[in-house]
Amino acid sequence: MFERLKSLWVIGTTVGALAFLVPSLAIAQSDPLPSWNDTAPKAAIVEFVDKVSKEGSPDFVPEPERIAVFDNDGTLWIEQPMYVQLAFALDRVKAEAPSHPEWATTQPFQAVLEGDMKALTAAGEKGLLELIMATHAGMTTAQFEKIASEWIATARDPRFKKPYTELVYQPMLELLAYLRANGFKTFIVSGGGIEFMRPWTEKVYGVPPEQVVGSSIKTKFAMKDGAPTLFRLPEVNFIDDKAGKPVGIQEHIGRRPIAAFGNSDGDLEMLQWTTLAEGPRFGLIVHHTDAEREYAYDRKSEFGHLDLALDAAAINKWTVVDMKADWKQIFPGN
Amino acid sequence: MFERLKSLWVIGTTVGALAFLVPSLAIAQSDPLPSWNDTAPKAAIVEFVDKVSKEGSPDFVPEPERIAVFDNDGTLWIEQPMYVQLAFALDRVKAEAPSHPEWATTQPFQAVLEGDMKALTAAGEKGLLELIMATHAGMTTAQFEKIASEWIATARDPRFKKPYTELVYQPMLELLAYLRANGFKTFIVSGGGIEFMRPWTEKVYGVPPEQVVGSSIKTKFAMKDGAPTLFRLPEVNFIDDKAGKPVGIQEHIGRRPIAAFGNSDGDLEMLQWTTLAEGPRFGLIVHHTDAEREYAYDRKSEFGHLDLALDAAAINKWTVVDMKADWKQIFPGN
Missing domain, CATH: 3.40.50.1000 (HAD superfamily/HAD-like)
Incomplete structure (x- = not known):
């Protein structure tokens, strides 16, 4: 309703002749790509x-x-x-490690905590799935949304030193x-x-x-x-x-x-x-x-x-x- | 783009004073429910x-x-x-029966073909699921869309004698x-x-x-x-x-x-x-x-x-x- 009133206000204060100019101006001005x-x-x-x-x-x-x-x-x-979501999972393992002392000696978590990408790669798809489940499950949807939102707002890409949402x-x-x-x-x-x-x-x-x-x-x-x-x-x-x-x-x-x-x-x-x-x-x-x-x-x-x-x-x-x-x-x- | 041009045409041919009248008119005229x-x-x-x-x-x-x-x-x-979709499944069993001679002597299909609602009810959820799978699977999504569309256009509710889409x-x-x-x-x-x-x-x-x-x-x-x-x-x-x-x-x-x-x-x-x-x-x-x-x-x-x-x-x-x-x-x- 507010939007409608606003448009009508615009209509009311714009003379017809000016309104007619808008489409051609818009087309001439803007390259959409x-x-x-x-x-x-x-x-x-x-x-x-x-x-x-x-x-x-x-x-x-x-x-x-x-x-x-x-x-x-x-x-x-x-x-x-690496996929941004994998960077998220790795960061989550590090953040959650204090509550999981067993991760220090359990693969693939140990590899993440020691930054051993070779051992991580060796863990394969099965290891990846374990990491995903450990970091993405075991909480409510609302809790996960909060965790993901906070991470995406603060994490930085290692090469460009920017938030991932600016690397679109x-x-x-x-x-x-x-x-x-x-x-x-x-x-x-x-x-x-x-x-x-x-x-x-x-x-x-x-x-x-x-x-x-x-x-x-x-x-x-x-x-x-x-x-x-x-x-x-x-x-x-x-x-x-x-x-x-x-x-x-x-x-x-x-x-x-x-x-x-x-x-x-x-x-x-x-x-x-x-x-x-x-x-x-x-x-x-x-x-x-x-x-x-x-x-x-x-x-x-x-x-x-x-x-x-x-x-x-x-x-x-x-x-x-x-x-x-x-x-x-x-x-x-x- | 066409929509935008059309609105601008409307704007251009409507005097400001008339445009200002529209919201109050619209509100006075219409009970939305x-x-x-x-x-x-x-x-x-x-x-x-x-x-x-x-x-x-x-x-x-x-x-x-x-x-x-x-x-x-x-x-x-x-x-x-009954649920409209169940009526659909029953009609589909009847339509497909010629290609499935075994249904004449197999429950829950026999119950459907003989109109034996008691036997159908006795088949329970398991029987219902069998009917759904027999009538809803085994084809492409495009084929199913065609079957469902044709049925909804032609089927009639037994009491009101109308298409189900008019019994909303x-x-x-x-x-x-x-x-x-x-x-x-x-x-x-x-x-x-x-x-x-x-x-x-x-x-x-x-x-x-x-x-x-x-x-x-x-x-x-x-x-x-x-x-x-x-x-x-x-x-x-x-x-x-x-x-x-x-x-x-x-x-x-x-x-x-x-x-x-x-x-x-x-x-x-x-x-x-x-x-x-x-x-x-x-x-x-x-x-x-x-x-x-x-x-x-x-x-x-x-x-x-x-x-x-x-x-x-x-x-x-x-x-x-x-x-x-x-x-x-x-x-x-x-």
Whole structure:
């Protein structure tokens, strides 16, 4: 109601002639993607958005069906030298160690406390899962939200000495906003923990918690002393990665996206599900090629796992962003 | 962009004086809840909506946090003489029977084909689950959406001889629209199947697929002849009922609702999770008291399962709607 009154006030105090000037001014002034160089990826994005959002276009897509899905790690923010959520888990092990004297002599905790990355790597996926469960479960959802929020506000990336939420990609922030301004609903579909992302995605990406899809552990509802609680259990609920991404998309969104953005083989199935269907479709892969401004890792990199996705991009005509060549700027405010 | 141009055109052709008249006219003209009698529930709803949506109110809630959750069966539409989704499953068994000659002599299918409700009831929850799996799994998500859409368009309720989508509660349709007009985001949180509801909730309730939470079976992604598919497996994924509802809410929405609407003990935990927290909260229970216009079933009814929820309503000051006394009209268009 307040918003409506405010708009009416603006209307009432603006003469008709001035109002008519606004659209042309706005169009002339603003490049919606200023951090993108004028290379092929930017042109492909603008062409796609124009054709699906202009009424009368043969490829017009009604607004409710303009669903765009974004991977997070390596697509919207930095994922080197390790996934940010892993840095969180390691910090949590250190913070919780005083209450767990047994960790000093138990792997993989000992490796974390001694900073022994070799032993940590040797612990493999099983060790990683143990770390995640020890640091992400055993508390209420409200408690975990507080822990994650406090960490993200204070932790710093070791190379750039900045909060991780400032190591998001400026061109992708512009892309998110540009899509929304053209009637898209933007979702995050990440292998990362859904509750690890939700406390900050709205502020950082403009993506509200209900539009975040991610991996999760099981939770259990119980009344405790008359207060309802959701307790986080040390049990995997859903892994939102690889072939899990289309499953997560269906479960949470319930419609097939028309645009998908990823950066690794973990996004292959999401890109296939999104683009290999009738009607206008858009797939994009962020290729990390800029060791100077960020990182460079290719299909050969064990970390990147980009082999299948790059092959599929060539076959399916997905847009591949060369970060070094296509992005004027990597992070905000530089 | 088109929408923006259109608004600017309206602005340009409207004189300031006329624009200033619009808000008062709109307020004077429209009762947002015309099918509600002027009894306590309507007053409680309007008071709650006013206090959370008026800026400057001590109970003001920012728009993104205005989350309202609605049960479906018995809260938004009819659930007698059986859940609509059960009617769907029974019809599907009959439709599929020619391809399953073994069903003629296998329970619970035989009971369905012979219309033997006693034998069907005797099959219990296990039998019900068998019926659900036989009729809801073994196909792609796209195939199931087609089947559910075709059924909902053609099936008729046995008593009212109308499509089930016309046996929704007019006062609740008004309530959904009223909440949305005041900045709420409305979600369905139902024990029913998420993919059974999604094909029609947007058209009927104005609730898009991504705002529907429900029970689900597992799905599996696979490439088939170069085309990505999601295949529905005969395996329970999630039961969105009772203590499962707060879990489903957290998983899908990721924030705690401030208003919840239900009609049975299956909604108790959702109402607790929503209302037993700080800040302004609203809980409402639809009590079916009108045998003439719809159905009457009370806390004693085995079908209703309303014992715990009515007790909790008294303790927690949830609003209880007496359908006979509080609703001027039950269904649309009557």
